[in-house]
Amino acid sequence: MDVTEGQFVSVVGPSGCGKTTLLWSMAGLHSLSSGEIRLDEEIVKEPHPQIGMVFQDANMLPWRNLIKNIQLPFEIKGIKPDDARIENLLERVGLAGFGQKYPRELSGGMQQRASIVRALSFDPSVLLMDEPFGALDAFTRDDMNLLVQEIWLETKKTIVFITHNIVEAVFLSDRVHVMSARPGRLAETIDVNFPRPRTIEMLSDPKAVDLVSKIKAKIERT
Amino acid sequence: MADKYLGDTIPNFDKNQSNIDQSVGLTNLSALTSVQTRTIWEVIAIILFAVTVIGSLEFFIRFYEVPHYVMPPPSDIAVALVTDFEFIGPHLVDTLIELIAGFSIGASIGFLLAAVITQFPFAEKIIAPYILLLVTTPMLALVPLLILRFGFGYEPRIIAVALASGPMVMINAATGFRRVDLSKIALARSFGANTLQIFLKIRIPMALPMIIVGLMIGAIFGLLTAVGAEMVGGGFGLGNRLTTFSAMIKMPQFFAVIIILSFLGIMIYVIFFLIGKKWASWES
Numbered sequence: 001m002d003v004t005e006g007q008f009v010s011v012v013g014p015s016g017c018g019k020t021t022l023l024w025s026m027a028g029l030h031s032l033s034s035g036e037i038r039l040d041e042e043i044v045k046e047p048h049p050q051i052g053m054v055f056q057d058a059n060m061l062p063w064r065n066l067i068k069n070i071q072l073p074f075e076i077k078g079i080k081p082d083d084a085r086i087e088n089l090l091e092r093v094g095l096a097g098f099g100q101k102y103p104r105e106l107s108g109g110m111q112q113r114a115s116i117v118r119a120l121s122f123d124p125s126v127l128l129m130d131e132p133f134g135a136l137d138a139f140t141r142d143d144m145n146l147l148v149q150e151i152w153l154e155t156k157k158t159i160v161f162i163t164h165n166i167v168e169a170v171f172l173s174d175r176v177h178v179m180s181a182r183p184g185r186l187a188e189t190i191d192v193n194f195p196r197p198r199t200i201e202m203l204s205d206p207k208a209v210d211l212v213s214k215i216k217a218k219i220e221r222t
Numbered sequence: 223m224a225d226k227y228l229g230d231t232i233p234n235f236d237k238n239q240s241n242i243d244q245s246v247g248l249t250n251l252s253a254l255t256s257v258q259t260r261t262i263w264e265v266i267a268i269i270l271f272a273v274t275v276i277g278s279l280e281f282f283i284r285f286y287e288v289p290h291y292v293m294p295p296p297s298d299i300a301v302a303l304v305t306d307f308e309f310i311g312p313h314l315v316d317t318l319i320e321l322i323a324g325f326s327i328g329a330s331i332g333f334l335l336a337a338v339i340t341q342f343p344f345a346e347k348i349i350a351p352y353i354l355l356l357v358t359t360p361m362l363a364l365v366p367l368l369i370l371r372f373g374f375g376y377e378p379r380i381i382a383v384a385l386a387s388g389p390m391v392m393i394n395a396a397t398g399f400r401r402v403d404l405s406k407i408a409l410a411r412s413f414g415a416n417t418l419q420i421f422l423k424i425r426i427p428m429a430l431p432m433i434i435v436g437l438m439i440g441a442i443f444g445l446l447t448a449v450g451a452e453m454v455g456g457g458f459g460l461g462n463r464l465t466t467f468s469a470m471i472k473m474p475q476f477f478a479v480i481i482i483l484s485f486l487g488i489m490i491y492v493i494f495f496l497i498g499k500k501w502a503s504w505e506s
Binding site for chain 1: 408412504
């Protein structure tokens, strides 16, 4: 699987096909039995400073407030937190002023937004997102999708996005990879050529609906 | 993989996982933190109840002329507490010294051992039998031996306190460390954290509620052992005062010491309750 710099790529597939394992391997968190992951020319075998990850669960540390949670990567990497960038990001995702709050005081959507800020805070060139909006309700999900699109258009990061939701994949990506299960493998690659910025309404467009059905059929077939 | 507990496991991001955790009553502080701040009426009610109990005790003891060597009336105890405090005071200091010194040593070693055995499962298999031995042996039985070896000073008592409180701290801390939340560890790993960083930034904060419970239990055990060692070893300390006053049938003084000991126990509880509130309230 090849991902070009600045591309937004989704991976969809049935449960258990290995999408998450693939993403975790790309993050350097899972070992490979064969093959390799490369970022440019470098082989990725362990967590890479240029790769940021957003998990399925917001994964906030409950004993820290929002700001301290977002500063965690800097603490671990031993670099000074980029306060300006963090503040800017918090504002962009609508969490300005929530820095002192604890995760338990925030909704799931807000926590996930904070985790996106955390992943972007140290300015990695690649963002890996593992079904980040799966636990959210449909409306919040739409908002989050728009937010991700905004951020991607602005920052031009390379994003690999895992989701169960094909509509979401079509909305967000340049390219959708379909994985099949048993054994997990990349079955098909489908390009999504709708112009950007995309809107939620655009998903009702017959071409979009068609594409979603096509991808769904491919998943079912495999 | 820097952290062998994570290895190649991908955690299950089940929303219900934290609920499963909380159903294990030990792992949260509800036993300590269920004491809520009280309204003024509740305080008044509590005081009134205490006054009634103590008053009734006073009345019945005097009315039924219960012998004072069986149970002195509360008023006598109160008087003894005040007038004899200068004689009891130095012994209180002795007991506190033994408790604090012994507990510090025991708790530190217990904590370190807990960290070691949870990082290296093989170490646990080696150490576990000895810990079990320590926990199940009444420390008081060892005190005469300790006195034989270390003399009649503070040392045997401090050692006994350490041996009694250490295992408690260790067991609870180890339980706390074992609450592995793979997703949090994966989070730290994704930023490039090494094993030490994961231990300091993830494992310890996560284990803190259990550690605090362990410290409290260890301190109480330590206090009991200090008093017991003093009763067996003799010479000085509140436990020694208990045996002395009882032998001299100075029962008001005897019960005065009991009250002081209860107060110490309550202080231990309050201290760790407050610590828990500050450092571990995220869990409730």
